[in-house]
Amino acid sequence: MAETEKVEIMNFDQEGYLEDGKALVETGKQMAAMADKIADEGYDAIFLMGVGGTWDELMQLEYLMNKFGDKDLEVYLIHAAEWNVSGHKRMTEKSVVLTASESGTTPEVLEAVKKMKEMGIRVIAMTSPEGPIGQAVGAEGCVKMASDHGSGGCEKGYYLADCFGLRLLYRRGCFPKYDLFIEQTKDIWKDxxxxxxxxxxxxxxxxxxxxxxxxxxxxxxxxxxxxxxxxxxxxxxxxxxxxxxxxxxxxxxxxxxxxxxxxxxxxxxxxxxxxxxxxxxxxxxxxxxxxxxxxxxxxxxxxxxxxxxxxxxxxxxxxxxxxxxxxxxxxxxxxxxxxxxxxxxxxxxxxxxxx
Amino acid sequence: MAETEKVEIMNFDQEGYLEDGKALVETGKQMAAMADKIADEGYDAIFLMGVGGTWDELMQLEYLMNKFGDKDLEVYLIHAAEWNVSGHKRMTEKSVVLTASESGTTPEVLEAVKKMKEMGIRVIAMTSPEGPIGQAVGAEGCVKMASDHGSGGCEKGYYLADCFGLRLLYRRGCFPKYDLFIEQTKDIWKDxxxxxxxxxxxxxxxxxxxxxxxxxxxxxxxxxxxxxxxxxxxxxxxxxxxxxxxxxxxxxxxxxxxxxxxxxxxxxxxxxxxxxxxxxxxxxxxxxxxxxxxxxxxxxxxxxxxxxxxxxxxxxxxxxxxxxxxxxxxxxxxxxxxxxxxxxxxxxxxxxxxx
CATH class of the missing domain: 3.40.50.10490 (Glucose-6-phosphate isomerase like protein; domain 1)
Known part of the structure; x- marks a missing residue:
């Protein structure tokens, strides 16, 4: 391993990446804490909302939550633009929405989040609390990467979304190995x-x-x-x-x-x-x-x-x-x-x- | 109208099409009767199952059933190949599956239907009772077009699927104008x-x-x-x-x-x-x-x-x-x-x- 570590990765900040990974594990704990709060309060359905790339990113979590979830867990992947015109018949004030916006400005998501907040729906957003979406969500619902050297694919977003969704599963008794999973992945950045x-x-x-x-x-x-x-x-x-x-x-x-x-x-x-x-x-x-x-x-x-x-x-x-x-x-x-x-x-x- | 009726439609059997349309309205009544039977017996969820083109065709019915359906109506569009490997956590012996196969042989659908029948699930198939899928379903679950001159797009399949789905909605009180819809579309073939x-x-x-x-x-x-x-x-x-x-x-x-x-x-x-x-x-x-x-x-x-x-x-x-x-x-x-x-x-x- 020591040997391969010397290999260069083109246009890639290896040190920064490991630093991000370390910080991300901390941010993941925030996501899990949010999931715990929601599990304590109760919920009727989880909506994963995105547009384009964020919709694609959340699809893996929809897959995992349906795979591991019990029969009564309701998880829906929704497209913000479609929701803005059609709504969703299973969404109520007891529902929870997880969304993401790197820019913090995605217009379809911003429009949806504003309406959802008016409806009294809890929204968790992987976005900066300073951006327009973050402001609509409110700081208490925002999770932002503490450190981001900008290198990588979507694995940081996957990690955070999964910390949230898998923790919810854990709280339902559907993913009992949550802590083990977090433990085994804490140094995955090096791998x-x-x-x-x-x-x-x-x-x-x-x-x-x-x-x-x-x-x-x-x-x-x-x-x-x-x-x-x-x-x-x-x-x-x-x-x-x-x-x-x-x-x-x-x-x-x-x-x-x-x-x-x-x-x-x-x-x-x-x-x-x-x-x-x-x-x-x-x-x-x-x-x-x-x-x-x-x-x-x-x-x-x-x-x-x-x-x-x-x-x-x-x-x-x-x-x-x-x-x-x-x-x-x-x-x-x-x-x-x-x-x-x-x-x-x-x-x-x-x-x-x-x- | 008399004038336009003389216009030719390239490679298209107009007489045969109108004849098919007339027969289709009768077949639609069979679909509605099946829906009535299912409504009488009760069901927990409706699964619309296809592969490729049949999956695409059933999507409009998923859309309509979600649009008009009450909050508690569960409708799922599933792909037979995916169901064969993954199943679906909401499918039980009280569920109902609507599927279609023009050839009657689609391997993924055949495999799925066999398993579903073993599970005691009611399956309705728009297919010939003589084909392999029809045989797996059983004649009582098959609906075949009485007359088919082979001209047209997918509107005949849409019509039949909709007779089934809209009738189920009607029986839930969600689409009260079912009879009016059937009445107003009985001569739509001419239009x-x-x-x-x-x-x-x-x-x-x-x-x-x-x-x-x-x-x-x-x-x-x-x-x-x-x-x-x-x-x-x-x-x-x-x-x-x-x-x-x-x-x-x-x-x-x-x-x-x-x-x-x-x-x-x-x-x-x-x-x-x-x-x-x-x-x-x-x-x-x-x-x-x-x-x-x-x-x-x-x-x-x-x-x-x-x-x-x-x-x-x-x-x-x-x-x-x-x-x-x-x-x-x-x-x-x-x-x-x-x-x-x-x-x-x-x-x-x-x-x-x-x-």
């Missing part, structure tokens, strides 16, 4: 650096091969599906202006497979939950039957190949999206940028003017 | 022919302009979102091997908008429900701000422009996907075929071999 180092040459190779492809497919499922959308839409579409097609392993066979042909790269994100069986069906199809140069354009990224020493097997499903996000949304994106020469911060439209 | 005739020149024009585009966007929302996916994935991807990007009006602004540029056609399917406001935001962006030749590649298909004489305004949301499917999945697809010279029945992989 996530090691995974980056291991993947670094692969990221470079994949970017050189595929970053200029005119159209690329991304297939995912289960706990990884949200991150699959996030990478394809919020990174490659928004930040690289690449044409992508994301599709679940389940639905891949119902239309999209016909687009598989020579020179169409297909990335399969293999997960570690019950949907892995569906991923394997896609993998078998791609490697055995597809009308294309074998292996040439098939990329399987399997989170199971990336160890987290000391982590119990039954926690792997929780960290699988953390692993995927550091591989693709962090590392692969950085290398795509070097090949496409398209700065990840360029936008044609977004935040360029009001619309 | 749907007239809409086709009106759209025919537009379909030809759109196909000539856009059928050869390498990449096309489709934006939809609300009651039209399922049909949006269905047309982009099951028609254009599967049957025309076209690269498409479908995105909700809500999420369009969170990544995909950056792909809007000159020579990328964007189809906006404007609906007639509360999400229309989100469609209008997309329309305003596309016409006012996008960095492209104005109007050149923006196609707005607005179901509100197609009248159904004698239909109450509050029923428009129900028929809006029926209208869209005849415009695009039926008419536009036929004209795409004439331009691409790609037969809608060709497949590279699907049903070509086992995988």
């Amino acid at each position: 996530l650096l090691d995974i980056r180092k291991k993947f670094e040459p692969k990221a470079e190779e994949l970017a050189k091969k595929y970053a200029l492809a005119p159209y690329t497919m991304f297939v995912g499922s289960g706990a990884l599906w949200g991150e699959t959308i996030l990478f394809a839409m919020c990174i490659l579409e928004e930040m690289q202006w690449k044409r992508t097609r994301y599709i679940t392993s389940a639905d891949f066979f119902h239309g999209t497979l016909e687009l598989v042909e020579k020179d169409v790269p297909v990335f399969l994100f293999k997960g570690e939950d019950e949907c892995r069986k569906l991923d394997e069906r896609v993998e078998a199809f791609l490697t055995n039957f597809a009308d294309r140069t074998k292996d040439e354009d098939i990329v399987v990224i399997d989170t199971a190949e990336y160890a987290i020493p000391g982590l119990d097997d039954d926690f792997r499903v929780i960290v699988s999206p953390w692993i995927l996000t550091i591989l693709v949304t962090d590392r692969l994106a950085r290398y795509y940028e070097t090949v496409t020469k398209h700065n990840l911060k360029y936008r044609r439209y977004y935040h360029q003017f009001d619309y | 749907l022919l007239d809409i086709r005739k009106k759209f025919e020149p537009k379909a030809e024009e759109l196909a000539k302009k856009y059928a050869l585009a390498p990449y096309t966007m489709f934006v939809g929302s609300g009651a039209l979102w399922g049909e949006t996916i269905l047309f982009a994935m099951c028609i254009l991807e599967e049957m025309q091997w076209k690269r498409t990007r479908y995105i909700t009006s809500a999420d369009f602004f969170h990544g995909t908008l950056e792909l809007v540029e000159k020579d990328v056609p964007v189809f906006l399917f404007k609906g007639e429900d509360e999400c229309r406001k989100l469609d209008e935001r997309v329309e305003a962006f596309l016409t006012n701000f996008a960095d492209r030749t104005k109007d050149e590649d923006i196609v707005v298909i607005d179901t509100a422009e197609y009248a159904i004489p004698g239909l109450d305004d509050d029923f428009r949301v129900i028929v809006s996907p029926w209208i869209l499917t005849i415009l695009v999945t039926d008419r536009l697809a036929r004209y795409y075929e004439t331009v691409t010279k790609h037969n809608l029945k060709y497949r590279r992989y699907y049903h070509q071999f086992d995988y």
Whole structure:
């Protein structure tokens, strides 16, 4: 391990990342304390609310809460723009909403939060208490990262959201190993650096091969599906202006497979939950039957190949999206940028003017 | 009206369609009778199950049942492949499943139905009682179209599914105008022919302009979102091997908008429900701000422009996907075929071999 630690990670502040990780564990305790307060007060349903990338990010928690939760736990992933026009028939003043906004200004979320607060609904937001959304939520409902060196994928957001959701599960008796999970992940940041180092040459190779492809497919499922959308839409579409097609392993066979042909790269994100069986069906199809140069354009990224020493097997499903996000949304994106020469911060439209 | 009736609809059997429509109203009564039986027996939750196109088709009913349903009505849209590996924590022996399979052989649905029947769950299937799925369901649960001349989009399936779902709503006191709706739609088939005739020149024009585009966007929302996916994935991807990007009006602004540029056609399917406001935001962006030749590649298909004489305004949301499917999945697809010279029945992989 001492050896790999010397390896450089391109455009990445390793020291800052470890510092962030340490601070994040403290912030996670705040999230858990908020969950405890809500468990004490009672609630009828949990709503996970986002737009675009935050919606995608919260999807893994929806998945986990449904996977581990009891039959009576109600969890709904809602899109703020849709909620603003449609509402939700299961939302009452006893409901709880978890949302997030890095900028603190996302207009759809701001509009929703204001209405929710008027309805007397408890809102927890991963956002700065100083921003417009933070002000609408009120400081008591805001959780902000104490330290953020800006390096990384979405794993920090996943960690915080999971601390909240898994703690709620724990309080219902559905995730009795909460404390063990927190204990086993407290130094995971170092492992996530090691995974980056291991993947670094692969990221470079994949970017050189595929970053200029005119159209690329991304297939995912289960706990990884949200991150699959996030990478394809919020990174490659928004930040690289690449044409992508994301599709679940389940639905891949119902239309999209016909687009598989020579020179169409297909990335399969293999997960570690019950949907892995569906991923394997896609993998078998791609490697055995597809009308294309074998292996040439098939990329399987399997989170199971990336160890987290000391982590119990039954926690792997929780960290699988953390692993995927550091591989693709962090590392692969950085290398795509070097090949496409398209700065990840360029936008044609977004935040360029009001619309 | 007498005049328009003489207009030809390309590759379309008008007489057969009206005959199918007449028979379909009878089949709809069977669906309503099944709903009545289930309402009499009681149920804890309704599951709408499909894969690919059938999943997309059932989405409009999920939308309607949530829109009109009371707070305690539980409706879940599930994908058969995912259910086969994950199950659903709210499904019990008191649950009811509505599914569909035109071929009667869809492997994921067959596997699921067998397991569900073993669990003692009531399954209603829009399929032939002779096929493998029909046999697994049992004849008493099967509903098959009495007459099918094969012309049309998905409106026949929408009609039958809606007879079932809206009748269940009626029995809960949530859709008191069920009988009026059935009465007002019993001759809708003639109106749907007239809409086709009106759209025919537009379909030809759109196909000539856009059928050869390498990449096309489709934006939809609300009651039209399922049909949006269905047309982009099951028609254009599967049957025309076209690269498409479908995105909700809500999420369009969170990544995909950056792909809007000159020579990328964007189809906006404007609906007639509360999400229309989100469609209008997309329309305003596309016409006012996008960095492209104005109007050149923006196609707005607005179901509100197609009248159904004698239909109450509050029923428009129900028929809006029926209208869209005849415009695009039926008419536009036929004209795409004439331009691409790609037969809608060709497949590279699907049903070509086992995988």
